[in-house]
Amino acid sequence: MTSRGIGVVGAGISGLTLALRLQQLGVDVTLYAESSADGMRRSRLPNTVARMKATRAREQALGSEHFALAGLSDTAKISIKGEPPLEFRGALEHSFHALDFRLLIPAFLDDFTSRGGRLVVTEGSPGAAEVERWSADHELIVVAAGRRSVAELFPRDDRRSPYDRPQRSLLAGLYSGIAPAGFSYNVSPGCGEIFQMPMWTRDGLAAGMLIEAIPGSPLEPVTRLSYLDDPRAFTRTLEKALAEHAPRIAERIDPGSFAPLGPDDLLQGAVTPVVRTPVAKLSTGRVALAIGDAWITNDPITGQGANLGSHCAWVTAEAIAGGGPYGEEFGRSVAAEMWRVAGPVTEWSNAFLQPPAEHVLRLFAGAAVHRGLADRFVNLFSDPVAAWAVFSDPAQVDALLAAAPEVSLPAAP
Numbered sequence: 001m002t003s004r005g006i007g008v009v010g011a012g013i014s015g016l017t018l019a020l021r022l023q024q025l026g027v028d029v030t031l032y033a034e035s036s037a038d039g040m041r042r043s044r045l046p047n048t049v050a051r052m053k054a055t056r057a058r059e060q061a062l063g064s065e066h067f068a069l070a071g072l073s074d075t076a077k078i079s080i081k082g083e084p085p086l087e088f089r090g091a092l093e094h095s096f097h098a099l100d101f102r103l104l105i106p107a108f109l110d111d112f113t114s115r116g117g118r119l120v121v122t123e124g125s126p127g128a129a130e131v132e133r134w135s136a137d138h139e140l141i142v143v144a145a146g147r148r149s150v151a152e153l154f155p156r157d158d159r160r161s162p163y164d165r166p167q168r169s170l171l172a173g174l175y176s177g178i179a180p181a182g183f184s185y186n187v188s189p190g191c192g193e194i195f196q197m198p199m200w201t202r203d204g205l206a207a208g209m210l211i212e213a214i215p216g217s218p219l220e221p222v223t224r225l226s227y228l229d230d231p232r233a234f235t236r237t238l239e240k241a242l243a244e245h246a247p248r249i250a251e252r253i254d255p256g257s258f259a260p261l262g263p264d265d266l267l268q269g270a271v272t273p274v275v276r277t278p279v280a281k282l283s284t285g286r287v288a289l290a291i292g293d294a295w296i297t298n299d300p301i302t303g304q305g306a307n308l309g310s311h312c313a314w315v316t317a318e319a320i321a322g323g324g325p326y327g328e329e330f331g332r333s334v335a336a337e338m339w340r341v342a343g344p345v346t347e348w349s350n351a352f353l354q355p356p357a358e359h360v361l362r363l364f365a366g367a368a369v370h371r372g373l374a375d376r377f378v379n380l381f382s383d384p385v386a387a388w389a390v391f392s393d394p395a396q397v398d399a400l401l402a403a404a405p406e407v408s409l410p411a412a413p
């Protein structure tokens, strides 16, 4: 059988960024996707992703910027509920871009095929046997098939996976009736976190919102409510939960028009954070390398998964373009390079699922009174390596607080 370059399984942000970059670098690539671009456009809301600086720069380098002027947040506001609440707003040096993945991912797929990319649309969701079979046709197969991935090929790495069950119950959705005000991150101590931002969707500009409820907390029931059973009760209960746990969002709600855009614009569930072994030797003698959520699935609490998938894809493409052989050693070296960012993302995401450490609370308190610190804090979300260096190290927090200006300005309300 003649080998046809690289096989990429999965057409999410990881697989498509990889396929587009390989195509750009002149590497022969075949993309295996579960669904056509039109099928993706019609699907249920898969997430509520904010894409940040480096991801957006990679899309620009690929010539694949889509809907780039809509769904932007130029500021991020952090509110921690309490008496009094702790709050600050920071200016983002590089806007966050929130675009419904049912617009972004099919647009990437169309870019790939319109530039001559080879696409195989698979029937349903194939497993390890299909990956083994397809691998015979390729020098290397990269599995970017997301968190429901072929787990048999990539067993859990216990050392890097501290949780064996979800730490949050999730309700993600798109809504009308919330006035836009940039990105906001609202903490209800002991109950969970609520993220909200303007988002460009199939219906134009809407409000994207993710509720991360701690299991067993008073916030959890709303994440399990059925919308279809009683849409009005769902909306009223959600409004009450926001008034209780995220009052800064609740005060921007217009009760007359607040509602989910539609039943397919809601997503409920939970994620068990897991890091998998990224390299598998297949019966064909070829190697499979896992990237993105297929390798590491984090809870979305720090908003890094898609950004990390894009990063992994880029690192992998550069290594592939550097030449083979694409054996296990190649896979391990790419994984080590990816871990330089994936490690901080994973540790940060896992840490933020726990109550905040004392030095992180000190940083929150400092940011609430120093404008410069507030700006520094919110921009950390675009730089996970720097973020984890700060959040994991009380000495770094002390240094930041010591460097804050003597005359402090209250952060903007």
Ligand SMILES: Cc1cc2nc3c(=O)[nH]c(=O)nc-3n(C[C@H](O)[C@H](O)[C@H](O)COP(=O)(O)OP(=O)(O)OC[C@H]3O[C@@H](n4cnc5c(N)ncnc54)[C@H](O)[C@@H]3O)c2cc1C
Binding pocket: 009, 010, 011, 012, 013, 014, 015, 032, 033, 034, 035, 046, 047, 048, 049, 050, 051, 122, 125, 126, 127, 144, 145, 146, 147, 148, 149, 170, 172, 210, 267, 291, 292, 293, 294, 300, 302, 303, 304, 305, 306, 307, 308, 309
């Ligand atoms: C509610 C929520 C909010 C989030 N918010 C953020 C955020 O703000 N910022 C951020 O960076 N991340 C966020 N994330 C995480 C982000 O959505 C994921 O990390 C990212 O989409 C993973 O991309 P991926 O390409 O690796 O996998 P996926 O997006 O899962 O894509 C994999 C693709 O492969 C296909 N597939 C699966 N199996 C096969 C197969 N065997 N053969 C062929 N195709 C297959 C699937 O249909 C899918 O299209 C959020 C996630 C959720 C759930």
